[in-house]
Amino acid sequence: MAYETIVIGAGVIGSAIALRLAQAGQKTLVLEKSIPGAEASSAAAGILGPQIEGNGPDPLLRLGLESREAYPALAEELRELSGVDVGFERCGLLSVAMEGEDLGPWETRLAWQREAGLEVERLSGREVRELEPELSDRVTLALLFAREGRVDPRALARALPRAAERAGAHFRSARVRRIAVEGGRAVGVDVEEERISAANVVVAAGAWTGLVEGLPLPEGTIEPLRGQMVELAREDLRLRRIVFSSRGYVVPRAPGVVVAGSTMERAGFDKRVTAEGALRILGHAVETIPALQQAEPRALWAGLRPFPRDGLPLIGATEVEGLYLCSGHHRNGILLTPVSAALLARAVLEGKEPAELAPFSPRRFSAP
Ligand SMILES: Cc1cc2nc3c(=O)[nH]c(=O)nc-3n(C[C@H](O)[C@H](O)[C@H](O)COP(=O)(O)OP(=O)(O)OC[C@H]3O[C@@H](n4cnc5c(N)ncnc54)[C@H](O)[C@@H]3O)c2cc1C
Known part of the structure; x- marks a missing residue:
């Protein structure tokens, strides 16, 4: 043919x-x-x-x-x-700043996105915890991007x-x-x-x-860039929005299940996960959402991003x-x-x- x-x-x-x-x-x-x-x-x-x-x-x-x-x-x-069903949901995304962090990058993002006419809201630590009670007390500020979403x-x-x-x-x-x-x-x-x-x-x-x-x-021109991921489960976890911090992210995937990531590593075509990568991801995840300390790590994996x-x-x-x-x-x-x-x-x-x-x-x- x-x-x-x-x-x-x-x-x-x-x-x-x-x-x-x-x-x-x-x-x-x-x-x-x-x-x-x-x-x-x-x-x-x-x-x-x-x-x-x-x-x-x-x-x-x-x-x-x-x-x-x-x-x-x-x-x-x-x-x-x-x-x-590809699991599309416009769940919203929170970009959170932790205690002691320089808020400059958050203010800059807020300013240029408002200027560009994009939907973004600035929330205090107290306000964002009203939306997502699982967030750490150490979150001092958040930007809410209500139109961002996720897919499986x-x-x-x-x-x-x-x-x-x-x-x-x-x-x-x-x-x-x-x-x-x-x-x-x-x-x-x-x-x-x-x-x-x-x-x-x-x-x-x-x-x-x-x-x-x-x-x-x-x-x-295009190189592989390894990213590791961890899936965590805790039945009573209530997280609706994606949470981004300066060190990583946590994404709700199903009721009581989240995926946390990720690393950005030049490791050639090696797709193995490492203890160091998993530690870094878990450290960030429990720092932003302390209830994840009692979650069960259910899977670890890595993939290769095509980095231009x-x-x-x-x-x-x-x-x-x-x-x-x-x-x-x-x-x-x-x-x-x-x-x-x-x-x-x-x-x-x-x-x-x-x-x-x-x-x-x-x-x-x-x-x-
Ligand atoms: C850990 C991680 C987290 C990510 N998170 C997100 C996210 O949250 N949101 C987002 O938008 N993106 C995310 N990405 C990026 C996203 O996954 C990639 O950009 C996207 O999947 C690229 O799709 P692709 O089809 O180009 O690549 P791939 O899915 O890698 O597909 C390329 C295919 O080409 C095949 N192939 C290669 N060479 C040949 C050949 N010579 N002959 C035949 N077949 C060949 C491969 O086997 C492969 O199946 C993430 C990536 C990683 C690794």
Whole structure:
């Protein structure tokens, strides 16, 4: 079968792109070296937090806000297409300052977000404990971002490939070695001893993007950055909102269950958890929510974020005709899935990049 587009990688990004292409009637093949969704996408905390992650009113913030607002419709669509509830909830997020901390960063964030017209509220320690009684007495101030939310990343990573398959995309287990290029144009990919042909190739290989041969990217453009996570359970724990401090976060996942994270480590492709990482995460979690001292640690895991050298994802066409990238989503790939996938799919379908993609063009890394 001749394919119009091959997508490399079946994480949330690749699967969402395949869904959009298949819905537009393209013959689409997704190649995955592992289990669809099993890598960074399943390791994530599931925070949809452009306001806590943003550093100012820039294109990445705009992309994040747009993507966050696309979630209710995506969740509904995925429920219909795949039968999976991805657990979207606009639960709100609290950014808390602990006793003794310099409040400058909180005041700065409050000021620029108000100026940008975003919804944010400043609460005293007493006020925030009225909202979330489990918070430590040592919390002195909080910013409440009521529009931030969460999703269950494992459910999302299951739902997207299923929905894409039902829309007509094919999935195959194979590791892509190299992009096949002839006369300056992508003509397919090489897997093991076989060449699979297609008019377009989209690389959505997450932290492994740099290992795919034939990409016009300098070495080190996208690196793996390890993040460890701990799941904790305490039946009587009442936490409704995501809690962020300067040292980590705690995310409610189910009644009486939270996930706490995370580390940011350069450990190559090593996905092991370490005692040091777990200690750091648990230390932060019990510092902000003391009731977690009596919680049961139920699981520890780590995943590899695709970290782009300049902090911005790479979304769009490369200088090789027919070759596209959608990678480097770093800490925000779950958040950015709806909009990244929709924009990239438009670029492939229309052969022309939407203007919003200009700041994220992979061609910014090309030699002048
Ligand atoms: C601990 C942790 C917490 C996080 N928390 C959040 C969060 O709260 N909110 C948020 O928005 N984001 C979060 N992220 C980031 C988010 O998980 C990632 O940005 C996102 O999952 C990236 O999706 P992806 O599809 O690009 O990558 P992946 O899910 O890693 O998928 C890439 C896929 O490509 C496959 N692949 C690679 N190379 C090849 C090849 N040569 N051939 C075939 N297949 C290949 C891989 O096997 C993999 O399945 C977190 C990440 C981690 C690790």
